[in-house]
Amino acid sequence: MNRALIIGEALIDVVQREGRPSSEHVGGSPLNVAVGLSRLERDVDFLTSIGDDSRGRRIADYVAAAGVHLLDGSVAARRTPVARAVLDAAGSATYEFDIDWHLDGAPDVDAPVVVHTGSIATVLEPGCRTVAALLDAYRGSATISFDPNVRAALITDHGRTRTQIERLVARSDVVKASDEDLRWLAPDSTPEDVAQRWSMTGPAVVxxxxxxxxxxxxxxxxxxxxxxxxxxxxxxxGAGDSFMAGLIDALWSLDLLGAERREQLRAIDLDRLAASVEAAVLSSALTVEQAGAVLPDRATRDAAALESHRGRGREDPPAAS
Structure with missing residues (x-):
């Protein structure tokens, strides 16, 4: 099956901007990646935990409208999670969370080409244990991608969380993190040093x-x-999630996803790696130009890529885009 499986939290972001009334938006890092991939015309299954309440129904309607298949068992939480995001004058967000993270059972999905997870879903008990077990179960058929997307407001034990994240890094094929994530995880190391160290523990690409x-x-x-x-x-x-979706899509376009392509992914050359990161940077840029987590569709992203490469005097966009 040429599908992606995304596992992780879906929630309602209550966004507060200085001088404006608060607003509510569908959010969650894994949800955003699922929607981003679907908008890039990939087939996506999504496993999450939301409630059968008004906010949960809003999330279910949102992912359905984006073309994402919400898997059975995803609507079983006592209440739909909420994150309160406070935006500063520069548009950067800080978060407070109300989330009870559980996953029950295994998804009825056969052999996805890529399984992605990250953020709250990978560190918050008890659901994080189910997520780790699912990654192990799917590693035999799929590329595993992971974005720690650290939410410090939810973390009470820094050392334990760091250990959880580094175990998932070692099990993954593709890892994306922000420099802020790495400074929180390893304040005495540079992001470059952490990335190099992680790359030696298992991932093909960091x-x-x-x-x-x-x-x-x-x-x-x-x-x-x-x-x-x-x-x-x-x-x-949503900038980092848009980047993640763009990166997965680029590697998918290069036919580097799936367990049978693990060695080819590990052997990716620098030109194709750079083209993949360029595509991800473009997706992220298109998102930060708009309010909220608006991830680009393929037509928008490809038109922007073509315009960019024409501006640099290149006739054709890179293969990864």
Whole structure:
């Protein structure tokens, strides 16, 4: 099956901007990745935990409208999770959470080509244990991708959480993290040092986003850096998730996903790695130009890529886009 399975939290973001009334939006890092991939015309199954309440129904309607298949068992929580996001003048968000994270049973999905998870779902008990078990179960058929997307407001034991994250890094094929994540996880190391260390524990590709400084990636072939695109930032909500969806899509376009492609992914050359990160940076840039987590569809993303490469005097966009 040429499908993605996304496992993780879905929630309602209650967004507060200075001088404006609060607003509610569908959110959650794994949900955003699922929607982002579907908008890039990938077939996506989503396993989560929401309530059978008004907010849960809003989430279910949202993912259905995006073309994402919400898996059976996802509507079993006592209440739908809520995150309160406070945006500063620069559009950066801080969060407070009300979430009870459980997953029951295994999804009825056969052999996805990629399984992605991250953020709250991978560290919050008791659901994080089910997530880890599912990754182990699907590793025989799928590429495993992981974004720690650390939510410090939910973490009470720094050392335990760091151990959980590093175990998942070692089980994954593709890891994406922000420089803020890495500074929280390893304050005495540079992001570059952490990425290099992680790359030696199991992943074929480790990518680190650095906001306005772009992103870099590490693989067996070496490392690449991609600058950020000049954009007018409205807010950063969903930027990392848009990057993650763009990265998975780019590697998918290169036919590097699936357990049978694990060695090919591990052997990715620097040109294809750079093109994949460029595609992810573009997806993220298109998201931060809009309010809320608005992830681009394929037509929008490809049109922006074509315009960018014409502007640089190149006739054709890179294969990864």
């Amino acid at each position: 990518v680190v986003t650095m906001g306005g400084d772009g992103a870099f990636a590490v693989s067996a072939a070496g490392s690449v850096r991609v600058p950020a695109r000049p954009v007018q930032v409205v807010d950063t909500v």
